[in-house]
Amino acid sequence: MDKFRMIFQFFQSNQESFMNGICGIMALASTQMYSAFDFNCPCLPHYNMVYGLGILLVPPFILFLLGFVLNNNISMLAEEWRRPQGQRGKDPAVLRYMFCSMAQRAMIAPAVWVSVTLLDGKCITCAFCTSVPVETLGNASHPLLSQGEVQRVLAQIPCKEIYNGQELIANEVAVRYLRCISQALGWCFVLLMTTLAFLVRSLRPCFSQAAFLKSRYWSHYIDIERKLFDETCAEHARSFAKICIQQFFEGMSTDLVAARCHLPRKTSEDAGEASKKLLGITDRGTMNMALKSWHRCKPPLHLHPPALPSGNGWAGAEQPPVHPSTPRRETAAYYSLV
Amino acid sequence: MDRFRMIFQYFQSNSESVMNGICGLLALASVKMYTCFEFSCPCLPRYNMAYGLGIMFIPPIILFLCGLILNRQSLVMLDEWRRPQGHRKKDLAVIRYMCSSIVQRAMVAPVVWIIVTLLDGKCLICAFSGSMDPEKFVGFANVTPVQVEQLLAKVPCKDDELMRNNTSHKAVSRYLRCWSQALGWSILLILIVAAFLARWLRPCFNQASLLQARHWSNYIDIEQKIFEETCCEHSRLFAHKCILHFFESMRQEIKLHNFSLPREGERDEGEEDLLQGITDQDQVNKLLKTWYYDKPPL
Secondary structure, eight states: OOOHHHHHHHHHHHHHHHHHHHHHHHHHHHHOOOOOOOOOOOOSTTHHHHHHHHHHHHHHHHHHHHHHOOOOOOHHHHHHHHHHHHSSOHHHHHHHHHHHHHHHHHHHHHHHHHHHHHHOOOOHHHGGGGGHHHHHHHOOOOTHHHHHHHHHHTTTHHHHHHGOOOTTOHHHHHHHHHHHHHHHHHHHHHHHHHHHHHHHHHGGGGOOOOHHHHHHHHHHHHHHHHHHHHHHHHHHEEEEEHHHHHHHHHHHHHHHHHHHTOOOOOOHHHHHHHHHHTTTOSSSHHHHHHHHHHHHOOOOOOOOTSOOOOOOOOSTTSSSSTTTTHHHHHHHHHHHOO | OHHHHHHHHHHHHHHHHHHHHHHHHHHHHHHHHHHHHHOOOOTTTTTTHHHHHHHHHHHHHHHHHHHHHHHHHHHHHHHHHOOTTTOOOOHHHHHHHHHHHHHHHHHHHHHHHHHHHHHHOHHHHHGGGGGGGGSSTTTTTTOHHHHHHHHTTTTTTTHHHHHHTTTHHHHHHHHHHHHHHHHHHHHHHHHHHHHHHHHGGGSOOHHHHHHHHHHHHHHHHHHHHHHHHHHHHHHHHHHHHHHHHHHHHHHHHHHHOSOOOOOOOOHHHHHHHHHHTTHHHHHHHHHHHHHHHHHOOO
16 A cells, blocks of 8 residues: 555656656757758748748647647546536636646747747748848849849848849848847747746736645546546456456366366365466366367356356357346346436 | 655755756756857847847846746745735745745856856957947048948958958957956856855854744745645545445445345455456446546545
8 A cells, every 4th residue: 555655646746747857858859850850941932931931830830739649638638528527516727727737838849949940040031031121231222133033032042052142132141130130039939938937837826826726636636536546447357357267267177077077186185276276277188278269259248156157158169158147237238228 | 754754854955955956957058058059140230239238138037037937946935925824924034035045046047148158258249349449440440430330340240251351350359359258257256256255254144033034944845845745645545535435336236236146255355355346347337437427526
C-alpha cells in the first residue's frame, strides 16, 4: 500500500512536471525544426508573400494541434465533457480549468516558432521585400522601369545571387531594413507573450483563488480516479484470466481422464507444488492437444463456480462450448435494459 | 515518519536552492540568447537609435518577467498578500521580505544581459554612432550635414560599400566601443560592491526581525506544499473508496438478481476478493458501461 501511495504521489506531483517537460521538449523541437528547415524564398512577386507568411503561420498551427495530441489529459477532458450526467453532476469550472491548462501548454511551441522566425528575419524579408520604401532607401526615380518591373526586381531581394537591382536599391540596405523590422516585431511579440503570461499568473490569486483551488482539486481527482479504476480493472482482468485458464486446464485434465480411463495417480504428499502446477498434463501429446484446443476453442468468458461440471468440450473440437449459464444470461440481458 | 521528515527537510533547504538554480539557468540562457541572436544594425539615421536601445532594454524586461513567472514563491507571496485575514493576521514584514527576495533573484538575468551587451559594444555603437560629433574624426570634413548623418549612421555596417573605402568608421567604432565597455565594467563593479556591502552590513541592522521574516516566509512556503500533498493524498483515498463502493454496489445488484448464490469454492480467498463477484463477460461489460454512463456520486 505504501508503495502504491508513493507511486501515486510521484505521478501526481509529476503529472504537472511531466506535462511541463513535454512542453519544453516541444519548444526545443520547434527551434530544431526551424534550424533544420531549408528556407527557400521563391523570389517571385506574388509567391513571396504566400510562402513567407505560410512558413510563419502554418507550422505554429500544426505545433498547437500536436501539443493537444501529445497531451494525455485530452482524452480525460473529452470523457468528462461527453459523459452522461447520471448521479454525478458536471462542473463546468473544472472543464474550463482543464481546457485552459492544456491550451496554455500547447501554445508554447507555436509561440517559440513564431519568435524564432521573426528574430531570424528570413520570412519577413521574403514576404515583404516588395513593400520596401524605395523612395527613402534607394533611387525611386530610376528611369525605364514600370511598376511591374520594379516589383519583379524587388521580389529578388532575398536571392542575392540573381538580384540585379543594385542601382534601384542596394541589396544590403533593403535586407538590413527588413531584418530590423522583423526583429523589432519579434521582440515585441515575445514581450507581449511574456506580459500576458505574467498577468495571467499574477492576477489569478487576486480573483477567485478559492474557485481555482476547487477546480484544480477536482481535475486532479478525476485523473487519479481514472488511473485507479484502470488499475483495479487490470487487477480484475488478471484474476479473471488466471481463473479462466485454471478452469480450462482443469476441464482438459478431467476430459483426459474420462477419455483415457486413466485414473490420476495419487500424488504422494511430498510431490509438492510442482506436480500440482502440471495440472494433470504430463506428456507431449497431451500438451499439444491442450495448445491446439486453446487456439481453436477458447473457453467462454464466464467463470463458473468449481462445483458445476465444466463442459468445455475440447475433445470434440467442432462442438460449440456448452454454457451452463443460460438463466444468468437472461438476467444479464435484463440488466442491459437498465 | 522519518522519511517524511527527510523529504520535508529536503524541500526546506531546496526551495531556495531550486530558486537559485532557476536564477542561474536564466542568466546562462540570457548569455546564450545574446550569442545566438544575430545583431544587424539597420544603419539608417533614425532607426539606429531605436534598434540599439531596443535590443539593450526590451530583452531585460522579458527576462525579468520570466524570472518572476518561473519563481514559485511569487505565487505564494501573492496568495499571502491577497488572502482574506480570517483568523490569521497578516505580517507585512514577511510579505516585504518575500517580495524583495523574489525581485533580487529576478533581476539577475536582465543585469547579465545588459552587462554582456555593453561589454560587447555592438548595441551602443549602433545606437549612438549617429550622435557623434564629426569634427572629432578625420574623414568627415568637407561633407554636407545630411551626408554626415548618413555616413555616421552607416558606421556600424562595416561591409557597406560606403564604409569600405572610409577608414574613419574604425575610429568611431573604437571610440564608441571604448565607452561601452567602460560603462559595462563600471556597472558591474558598482553592482558587486553594492551586493557585497548589503550582505556584510545586513547583520548590523535588524537581524532579529530579518530572521523572523525569513522563518515565516519559509513556513508559508512549506505549509502550501504540505497542503497540496495532503490534497493529493486525500483525493487518492477518496477515489479508492469511491471505486470500491462502486464495485461493491455492482456486486450487490448482481447478487440480488442472481438466484444461485456463489458457492464457496476451493478458490483462494484472495482471488475471490479481487474478482469482487464479477465473473462473467457480460457482467464486466455491464460494469464498464455503468462506470461510463452513471458514475457514482461524489
